[in-house]
Amino acid sequence: MQTAIDSENTLARADEVILRAEQITKIYDATVALNKVDFNVYRGKVNVMVGENGAGKSTLMKILAGAEQATSGQLLLEGQPVSFKSPREAASHHIGIIYQELSLFPNLSVAENIFASHERTKYGVVIDSKTQFEQTQALMERLEQPIDPRTLLGDLRVGQQQIIEIARTLAQDVRILIMDEPTSALTNAEVEVLFGIINDLKAQGVAIVYISHKMDELQHIGDYITVLRDSRFIAEAPMKSIDTNWIVERMIGRDVSKTYVHTQREQSKELLRVEHVTMPRPGGGGFVLNDVSFSLRSGEILGLYGLMGAGRTELLECLMALHPEASGTILIEGKPVKARTVMERIQQGLALVPEDRQREGLVQPLTVAHNIVLASLQKYMRGFYLSARREKAAVNQLIEKLAIKTAGSQVLITALSGGNQQKVVVARNLLTAPKVLLMDEPTRGIDIGAKADMFKLMSQLAAEGLGIIFVSSELREILAVPDRILVLAKGRITGEFTHEEATEQALVAASVVGYEPPTQHRGEANNE
Known part of the structure; x- marks a missing residue:
């Protein structure tokens, strides 16, 4: 009513x-x-x-x-x-709209994206690239963005792509x-x-x-x-x-007053050790990550905080073997990780919930069930065929455990809300039976109720013995949820705090140590 x-x-x-x-x-x-x-x-x-x-x-x-x-x-x-x-x-x-999920073309330039479907033309026939370039430059100046109109959209970080989405609508x-x-x-x-x-x-x-x-x-x-x-x-x-x-x-319509409350859990053995991880910038000129070392225990939620370009996303990507140019040592339960592919890292116990769930976490034409089992298909193979019965049982169990709101496992993933889509990404990773779960901005674009559900799930998974590395740009989240917090600045760890020690002032101070505006590179979309 x-x-x-x-x-x-x-x-x-x-x-x-x-x-x-x-x-x-x-x-x-x-x-x-x-x-x-x-x-x-x-x-x-x-x-x-x-x-x-x-x-x-x-x-x-x-x-x-x-x-x-x-x-x-x-x-x-x-x-x-x-x-x-x-x-x-x-x-x-x-009437114009700027969608939550980006609807851009990564293989086209910034200018081409801004004028896609309403191109500036000469005599109504030939695309007027010069005019499009000049108008894009004016839009970038209006939005105070030092982005070259000729830059490929796919070379920009997520936050900059969001700016291009806004500029495209402003051009109308x-x-x-x-x-x-x-x-x-x-x-x-x-x-x-x-x-x-x-x-x-x-x-x-x-x-x-x-x-x-x-x-x-x-x-x-x-x-x-x-x-x-x-x-x-x-x-x-x-x-x-x-x-x-x-x-x-x-x-x-319900109490969410305990959304940002820290939960005490028992922590036991060391699960993950990272030693001297270093990643050079593309084309030289310094490092995205510079000699990063840390550890993670079973049952621990470790927060990563830092400004734009600090290297948080790249660190998680290095752990998942997405940057072969990176060096360093990774140990899981004391054993060196030699795997060089993402699938092999998954098999050794690592799993990543990416920042951009639409482009990197979900396959849009597939159902909820198929998105959940995508990384674990071998588990349900019977010869050359998938066991539909075992697959259905596993999917339904995760839908229930994560309280995913869906009309059924066979509906398209696009029919779900953003918060429930994020739970599907988490479900797919849990089905691989990870020891360490990497979560990059898992609450981006979801409401306060869905955030409460996500934090409750993280605490539950940690209580079951998983180690979780949690990236967030929201100070309120990073101060409340993790047991321990690492601060990154210019690719180095510049601060480490227990939950009890961490304050807003301390985290911000550590994050701006030697800070300089970053050059454009893929992977960071931070809000601080």
Whole structure:
């Protein structure tokens, strides 16, 4: 049942609503993604939408942007009914969207990505590369990014690719701009630039629809807030009239007050020892990692913290044999790891939950079940065939253990929310029976409820004897979850703290030791 808008929260007049969704319902097979949802978009305002993963936010945004069509309900643009059959049709009505998951072409240049599908041309026939280059340069200057328009998109780190996604939408003439988790991979400095752009757009009368899980961000930038829960509309209010407790109470519908609480566990034998790992920068000129050594015990959660370019992601990738140019020694349970391929590292007990789950963690055309068993197929082989019975039993056991919300193991992975997709990535790694689980920004782009589930799962796995290395850019997470924290700066360990010793000031101080802005390289997308 829908909850009425709080009576004390008097909303803007109807003539300030540029776009309205009325009683929108969307059904996928047996799944109700949206159930009679109302949503107002106010002109020249930041219209924040919040809800847990799976609440229906992204589905509604896709309907507003023409990427999906509602099963029932209607859209009113400037008071007139509209129906968008495609994103191009929505764009013709000046509606643009920046998706949470990147929809770019890694083999094309930055300029080519920004103008893909709306190329600048000469005489309507030949692509005007010079104009595209100049306009891309102007966009990069506006976004304060020193990125060459000729750079291949695939050579940029995730955060920079997110900036290109934003620039691509800004290159169009939009009156309504939808931003789905636009800051999930941005640094603090990049976020401040984006907020400046948003304020400029507001001043021009552009309406912003803004989705994020970062409460401080929402309250800083938002004018109005709408809450969805379990595919239904729950409440709407002016942002200035509510607080964080109001948001969480309506968004979660359950107690998540213990999300950032440290759990004590028994730690035993040393599981992993890393000695003198060094990785040169591509093309020379220093090191991405410089003589890194540390250890990890059974039952321990070890946090890795550092600024952009510190080398955290590359360190995990080196442990998984993704950088053959790296040197150093790795021991698991006292035995040297000689394996030189990812599969061999997996067989020896290492597993990685990557930062970019869409590109590196999931296979989009496959089902939930197939994504889970992908790294463990040999376990279920009977001669030349897979044992469907054993595979199904293993998958269902993990779905239950990790509380993955899905209509069934045979649905496509794309039907799941971001938080549940992340659980599928974890499930695939657990099926390989790892001794050490490497988790690179596992809470990126998931809501506070899904974060609570992820932290609970990490604590449970550690209690079962796994060793976990946990990378996070959020200080609140890194201070609460790990038993011990290592700080990286310019590829070196510059600080080590127990949970009791760690403070925000100490971690930040250690992370800026000798810090210089990094050159572009693959793998880091930190928010600090």
